[in-house]
Structures are given as C-alpha cells and as structure tokens.
Amino acid sequence: MNLKKITLAIIKKGFTTRISEHLLSDEVKCKCSYKTCTRTMINIRTIDSFEKLRNLYGKAIFITSGFRCTTHNTDVVGRYGSYHKIGCALDLVPTDIVDLDLLEELANKCFDVVIRYNDGFIHCHNVER
Helix, strand or coil, X not given: CCCCCCCEEEEECCCCCEEECCXXXXXXCCCCCCCCCCEEEEEHHHHHHHHHHHHXXXXXXXXXXXXXXXXXXXXXXXXXXXXXXXXXXXXXXXXXXXXXXXXXXXXXXXXCEEEEECCCEXXXXXXXX
C-alpha cells in the first residue's frame, strides 16, 4: 500500500485565525451553511504556494473558493475527486482583472496545476507527492 503524507491545517469553522502572513481562515473556509460542515482544511503546501504567489504578485489576491465540504462541492457541480475537498486547491482572482494573465503566469511558478476559466478566475492546486 502506498500512503501519502499530507500535512493539513484544520480550523474550526466559525473562528477566524491568521493562517499565514496574507491568509485568513475565513478566506479559505467552505462557503456553505450546512450544520454538518464544521471545519476548514487547508494543505500546508498550498498555503506556502499561495504565499509565494502573493509575494510575487505584490497585491491582494481574492480567493473565491478554497476548502469545500463534499456536499457543497456537489452543490457547485465540482468534480468528484476535487482537490478543494482535501484543502489543496484555491480559485483566485487578481485585485485588478487586467492582471489575470500576469496572475496565471506567476501561479504557474508556484502551484503544480493552474487552470484558467472563462469566468475570469484561475484554479490552482498542488498534487501531493
């Protein structure tokens, strides 16, 4: 059996805490209001990648989606194996939409996978090794 080591920060939903220099738990929490969704998970490597990207970009980056519980992921028609469900993905929007090309270029230096969507955001995730 091949087990992967994943290091997660797990934060009780409803409490705001600073995860890193530029990241608050509220920014990555699941956006649902289900009573069964009680925690936020974020992968430590994803936090590090976000910080690297934020420092390269030099301005605030908006997170439209971070962690998603399984029910919320289904609600938003997320993929069954979504990296959002394990705290390894972020959907990002630049401070100024004209910077979307730049943010995508910089994100490719920080994350394993970067996908640009026509809705004006980029999806970034890391594949645990």
